[in-house]
Amino acid sequence: MSRADETVWEVFARKEYEEPLHHVGTLTEDDEDLAIVCARAIYDEQPWIEMVLVPRPEIREAIRA
Amino acid sequence: MTTGRCTDAATTTMISLVGSLADNKSALGRRYGEWAVSAPTIESAVAAAAMAQDELGHARSTYPVLAKLGVTRDEETLDPGHPLHAIAHELPDWASVIAANLVVDGILTTFVASARESSIEPLAQRARKILQEEGAHRRHAEAWTRRLARAGGSDRDLLATRIAQMWTDAARWPGPDDHAGYGEAIDQGMVSEGPAAIRGRVRSWLTDLLDAEAVKVRLDEPTGWGEEEHR
Numbered sequence: 001m002s003r004a005d006e007t008v009w010e011v012f013a014r015k016e017y018e019e020p021l022h023h024v025g026t027l028t029e030d031d032e033d034l035a036i037v038c039a040r041a042i043y044d045e046q047p048w049i050e051m052v053l054v055p056r057p058e059i060r061e062a063i064r065a
Numbered sequence: 066m067t068t069g070r071c072t073d074a075a076t077t078t079m080i081s082l083v084g085s086l087a088d089n090k091s092a093l094g095r096r097y098g099e100w101a102v103s104a105p106t107i108e109s110a111v112a113a114a115a116m117a118q119d120e121l122g123h124a125r126s127t128y129p130v131l132a133k134l135g136v137t138r139d140e141e142t143l144d145p146g147h148p149l150h151a152i153a154h155e156l157p158d159w160a161s162v163i164a165a166n167l168v169v170d171g172i173l174t175t176f177v178a179s180a181r182e183s184s185i186e187p188l189a190q191r192a193r194k195i196l197q198e199e200g201a202h203r204r205h206a207e208a209w210t211r212r213l214a215r216a217g218g219s220d221r222d223l224l225a226t227r228i229a230q231m232w233t234d235a236a237r238w239p240g241p242d243d244h245a246g247y248g249e250a251i252d253q254g255m256v257s258e259g260p261a262a263i264r265g266r267v268r269s270w271l272t273d274l275l276d277a278e279a280v281k282v283r284l285d286e287p288t289g290w291g292e293e294e295h296r
Contacts, residue, residue, distance in 0.1 A: 003106070016116040027108050028106075028108065029106070029108050031205065031208045031211070031212060033204045033205075033208035034108070034109070034112070034204075034205065034209070034212075035108075037106035037112050037201050037204050037205045037208070038109065038111060038112050039273065040115070040201060041112045041114070041115035041116075042108065042109075042111045044115065044244045
């Protein structure tokens with residue numbers, strides 16, 4: 001099953017309020033709710049206090065070397 | 066499982082409900098876990114594994130509530146005991162997993178919500194923790210229901226069939242609305258609402274979800290209680 005057309009989400013999280021959000025990985029999922037459920041399941045190795053998802057198509061590049 | 070003292074009708078009812086809740090949580094955990102290697106996508110496989118872990122944790126934390134109700138369990142295992150027939154064995158297809166996620170998890174979680182302020186304090190404590198984690202399960206069930214409904218054809222038809230089958234079994238779980246012991250449990254603050262109210266909440270949620278996708282499933286009130294075992 002090709003998933004080339006599905007949305008890729010960039011996942012960011014942090015463990016302390018004093019820390020910035022770090023990029024922790026990606027996942028592929030068209031449905032926003034499933035993306036949230038899956039991100040929590042896949043990236044649960046740390047006691048995060050915050051996790052956010054950004055759909056890759058919404059990212060704007062300022063620099064690309 | 067043995068009881069160590071004479072119990073009133075309310076306590077007897079709660080022993081049945083809490084014991085069965087744990088049995089069904091354990092069975093749900095197994096059913097989700099079996100699909101952790103064969104879900105349609107790797108993301109959903111991981112989500113199924115996480116839900117399995119949650120459900121087995123809920124079962125493990127719920128069984129000790131029975132001790133507070135005067136019951137000694139014969140074995141401290143995660144043997145699923147006597148779960149609903151619908152989830153007693155491996156589920157045949159992904160639509161069944163989603164239907165169990167929707168209907169069985171929905172009925173059990175709605176019961177747990179009715180125990181959030183229970184006068185049985187260990188049950189209230191567990192209820193609050195369980196409800197935190199069940200939010201993700203509900204989101205998973207709703208999203209997959211929309212996806213299967215929008216896929217159309219046999220996927221949509223099978224989903225409707227599986228939801229109807231799960232409802233037939235799971236809607237009976239709380240029991241008849243005029244059950245005397247359940248009424249006494251409400252009067253004593255052990256739970257906040259009865260069987261028909263629980264079914265009504267789940268029916269209302271499912272109807273809104275399914276109507277939005279034009280999926281037609283009958284969610285009738287169970288009848289013919291008699292002396293038959295319903296959980």
